[in-house]
Amino acid sequence: MSGRVSRPSVARGRSMLMAAVFGAIAAGFLAQGALAQTAPAAVVPPIISQDDFFQTWRYALRAGDDETSLTLLAPQNGRRSGAAIIIAPGGGYVGLAANLEGRQVADWFAARGVIAFVLKYRYGAGHPLPQPIEDGERAVRYVRSNALALGVDPDRIGLMGFSAGGHLAAMTVSLSDAGDPAAADTVERVSSRPDYLVLAYPWLEATAVNTEGGSEYCRFAPMARLECNPQDYVAYTPLPGVVAKAPATFIYHTTDDGLVPVGGSVALYSALAAAGKDVEMHLFAHGSHGSGLGGGDAALGLWPQALENWLRTRGYFNKEPLAKP
Template sequence: MTPGDRNEVIHLWPAGPPRTIEGAPPESTFQPPVGVAAGTVMLRNVSKPTLTVYRPEPGKANGSAVVVCPGGGWRILAWKHEGTDVAEWFAQRGYTAFLLKYRVSPTAADPAAFAAQMAQTDGLLAEPLTAAKAPTAIEQIVRDEKLRYAREVAADDGRRALAIVRERAAEYGLDPDRVGMIGFSAGAFLVVDVAIDPQGPPPAFLAPIYGGETRGRPVPADAPPLFTVIAHDDRLLFHMVEGLYLDWSAADRSCELHIFARGAHGFGMVRQGLPSDRWIDLLGGWLADKGFG
């Protein structure tokens, strides 16, 4: 039995969220047939956001917590390799992990129509992107007004998740000042959006993995220490992550960037036999150095 099998699920907005996403078919799962994460479980049409709690074994808790935010381009959630696998890794090392199932833009209920929708994004990854073309590719992904709105709603869910963990810190034996966030791809955008505009105390630490941007917004004077990684052959977000690191550095905030020669986009906890497989061990060392481990 894994931690996720036995742990609590918290509803973020029991009285209803401040903003809603309309028109979502019922939530469902699917497994992509190709790509880095082929065969892993993913979610779509999430309209009821939750936190799933992954507690460490008794006697192993270190008092720190992390909110885990999977990616998926604001259309899907990479639930296993950027979600449950990550939460379990943290719980095994003494952290209390809270896996965020945040709301995403609706996709077609029909599987064939859904596959056609996803092919539009896959096409952007088919050819290498230059520094000049990468921002244009990102703009293509978020050009749709629904995706822009989904990004804002996802940040709402992220802020609420952070607040809930802090509010219930005593219940879980946590230090409310040691609650950080990790996100992947679209989830990385989410955690950076929260850190830039937390609407409350910011996360204690921030780990946006292959994603995130400031969008020209100033990095707050109390911005948390940042750890980020990217593969040089990530055809979509390499230059954006590089820019995020430089923005944090220019604001004189603690930051660490690891660039791997190979790994592509979206590797998460998938082992590819590449140096990028080590990213989470590097993160563990960084967290220990910062006093969270």
């Protein structure tokens, strides 16, 4: 009998091997608590799609609706601190920079042991404010209500936003509440306030009405095919409401940002500092808008290092949370 193996047999063997590999990966992932715990209360939320190659999972924020979602990127090989971050990409509410300000950032956090979620929120035609902000609130509630199943510490859930996503994140804090214990939807029973906030070149003055009666949000609105009266959206300016509810906050911006003026970030920092809040800001002299994690610029590449130090000193990279004061 020949020692040769037919090509179909080889193909079947490879398929069986790959199935075994993915099965082992999934089993290890579940066992380490990133998707489920053994406790009966840990009901794994339904996954609407997954990528076995990159090991990502996508969850619908609302049952039966995959328009808004959270994509999970988990730390590998046991490097899980229990902390989580929800990342809202920018895009002027007319699109989403989901790679530059989403996937790349999530990978950065996951590599440091933080469970990362990229938020796909509503934008564009038919989705004016406050709909994107409602998605931010829902995202925080979703992760917190499913914390046990997702392997997350419900007291260490952060929210990070870039540009328009920064506006969304700040407004999520400003409008946050403790939840409705009587809500039929269990997600709505928990708090929408994140435990820490990271803002990167945030579009904080997007809805502020200028001296000419317009606003930046309404200037972008035609690209999203939205009718826009600036006065209808002025309430969605984060200051001063965000100050009263702000958790520990980190802000990054560049002084010569040509699209989103740095003044909004400076005003927020000043207000938080005056209120005695835990806030840290890093301003860089030069750098265009949309720099992500630095865009390869030697100077701007330092801001993620500053963020890492800030997070580490507050215990977000620890496997056990620091003792609460």
